[in-house]
Amino acid sequence: MSSATESSAVAAAHSFSKILDRYKSASKTRSSADVEEATKKLRRLILVDGIPSEVDPTLRPRIWKVLLHVRDMSAGAFLEYVGRGPCEVREKIRNDTFRTLATDRGFKERVSEEMLVRLLDAFVWRNHDRHENDQLGFTYVQGMNVLAAPFLYTMPSELEAFYCFAKFIEESCPLYVQPTLEGVHYGLKCATLSPMRLLRTFPPLEALPVIGIAVTLVRDLPTDLYDELVRHPYAVRE
Template sequence: MTSSHTATTVAAFNKILNQPKLQRSNRTTNDVVEGVKRLRRLILVEGIPSAADPTLRSRIWKIFLRVNDISSDEFASYVSRGPCSVRDKIRNDTFRTLATDRGFKERVSEEMLVRLLEAFVWRNQDRQNSAAAPRLNFTYVQGMNVLAAPFLYTLPSELEAFYCFSRFIEFHCPLYVQPTLEGVHRGLKLLDRCLKTVDPELYAHLRSKNLSAEIYAFPSVLTLCACTPPLDQVLQLWDFLLAFGVHLNVLCVIAQLLLIREEVMNSPSPMRLLRTFPPLEALPVIGIAVTLVRDLPADLYEELVKHPYEIR
């Protein structure tokens, strides 16, 4: 991408983001819907030029997540309570979060992760005890540390990261973080069904080796591919998932399989290849995922859309 083209793309994003309707703290649903439509198109066609304007991604994520109200006093009150009931469980995971990514470690400390996750636990403990308790309860579960990492890396403050992460968990993929990981297991079953539909030969080969998605794709589904480096590609993939829906991560995992299809088909032991996916390449993965949507029956795609949040 040339510098002039990048500048034009940055200007196009800023034109949408700087609209007075989107800048208002009391922006309406219609304001957001129209802005989101235009941002989605730009993300799919151009991608977010975050290197040229480091503020773009955080501003766009807040629009997609509809994060309007941020209270520093509320966040500070959660942090001031100190260790929560699952502090040891959190600490057992946070030290190894994206441990091989130097850039992440330089920007996000383990203490930041612990503070955010404990604040989330305190927030939901209060909500469970309130008169308007939510239908689902939330606490810390496996994988939540990795899901929090992109928010702390991308958002300009812990405060904003906390509210974006909370909104994301509670509204976009609540079933992924239940104690049973119900949404994750549903996603893995749907991955098998979608793969069988779009590439029955590859599906049959994997099944002949006793390989189901539960065995080889659990980390990728659990973390929405955030476990597969490099981080800059993860963030680009998450731009797409936040724009169009986290359900599409299942198809993004299939896309990664299709990119190494030949090696998998020719391997007598595919699990050796699948134990660690190759470095993530967001653009080809997104391109394949978008085309796969058209190959799925309507009823299967509807299940896919709803699986992160619909309570059965």
């Protein structure tokens, strides 16, 4: 890393930390409008600068928890779920976990298969208890192992990974993990609308060009289509 690049990364890390510090006192001294404004700045900073994890490895876990609104994490509840042992779909989980990012040496060095199994077992037990009170039910479905992997890789503890993963699945994309795959089908329906055809002109997956094109395209999307795209992973339709 050149000195100029390093200086830029250090400055970005400082900006991130300054914004994240606002959330520590949000409940006491800041209004919800202040918190929302901080979140907007945080999202823009992620788009413009990326997260300088090489300067401060704590940034990404902190940012994920803020964006997922993960605050209360009960260690007792998590340990109770883990203590129950194998869930009813343990065999299905095991059929997937052993091959999760199998060729990624860095991932394998940090995240064991047992960690994945524990998290996914606990998730099933958590929703076994909550099922009667929720409009949507959750259990393990194929692919959740891959969704859980980044949380275990990034978060400092299995406890934090568990609650971030649960929040992501249950609130950010619940319709994508239902047996009917409602979110997937609705997403495909959205993708057939003409503005989405522009997305096929994306360059190879290089972050900065993709971000630039995405930001430009979003401004041109009709409001109703943008709303559908944002809401389709979680908005339950009558």
